[in-house]
Amino acid sequence: MDDLLVKKKESIPILDLSKATCNSKEELRRYLEKLPDFKIKPEKVTAEQVKIKLDKNFTFKSGRKDLQNMRKPYVFMDPLPVEMRELKINDLAAVSIDWKMLTTLRPKNKIEENYFSRLIELGKMQNKNRALEKRQYQFDNQIRKIKNKSGVVEMRTVSCAECREDFCNGKTCTQLGYDAFARQAQETRAIVSKIANSSPTVEKKQGKKGAKKVKKSKSRRRKETKKRTITETT
Numbered sequence: 601m602d603d604l605l606v607k608k609k610e611s612i613p614i615l616d617l618s619k620a621t622c623n624s625k626e627e628l629r630r631y632l633e634k635l636p637d638f639k640i641k642p643e644k645v646t647a648e649q650v651k652i653k654l655d656k657n658f659t660f661k662s663g664r665k666d667l668q669n670m671r672k673p674y675v676f677m678d679p680l681p682v683e684m685r686e687l688k689i690n691d692l693a694a695v696s697i698d699w700k701m702l703t704t705l706r707p708k709n710k711i712e713e714n715y716f717s718r719l720i721e722l723g724k725m726q727n728k729n730r731a732l733e734k735r736q737y738q739f740d741n742q743i744r745k746i747k748n749k750s751g752v753v754e755m756r757t758v759s760c761a762e763c764r765e766d767f768c769n770g771k772t773c774t775q776l777g778y779d780a781f782a783r784q785a786q787e788t789r790a791i792v793s794k795i796a797n798s799s800p801t802v803e804k805k806q807g808k809k810g811a812k813k814v815k816k817s818k819s820r821r822r823k824e825t826k827k828r829t830i831t832e833t834t
Contacts, residue, residue, distance in 0.1 A: 681708070681712040689720060693720050696724075742757055
């Protein structure tokens with residue numbers, strides 16, 4: 601009796617298609633239609649079950665080809681003409697004589713010749729600038745030594761009054777102006793310097809002087825009108 605009263609849970613039959621074979625697309629479509637939609641709940645993973653292995657050994661070995669390429673020095677392209685690579689620009693720039701009088705070698709094109717002469721000019725200008733910097737450093741090395749009350753000597757670097765940078769004498773920063781890593785033209789630099797130099801105190805003083813002049817002119821006019829009225833009455 602208990603077996604009749606208690607309802608048994610019927611087991612759902614599952615299709616076994618492991619041995620099925622499909623010879624056409626239509627047969628495959630039929631088998632796919634028979635497949636039921638299984639709704640499975642997602643598993644909840646706890647923090648205790650998660651285990652992460654941290655590999656603290658970060659030693660990466662490079663291959664043989666990479667090691668061979670790393671040993672070889674990287675060869676940069678030489679900007680000099682092929683005919684003039686035997687010469688040294690520093691030796692030619694150290695002399696005030698034209699480089700054409702010192703060597704018989706010449707580039708093939710006139711463009712390369714002008715380019716090479718320009719490089720030598722840059723080398724000469726570089727040497728002049730270095731000599732000038734050495735002279736300036738001898739007179740003023742931008743370092744001040746000051747003694748404290750306790751007798752300790754302190755060394756301080758002088759900052760420029762124009763650009764507020766250390767080791768600047770106020771000559772290069774006034775000659776060249778930069779904005780957003782780009783060199784400014786002389787006209788824009790002059791406009792910016794005028795705006796920076798014009799302080800609000802000067803404008804206030806000018807405004808006060810103008811107001812005083814207006815007051816004086818009004819008082820003079822009143823005096824002149826009074827004199828006219830007195831002369832007319834007499």
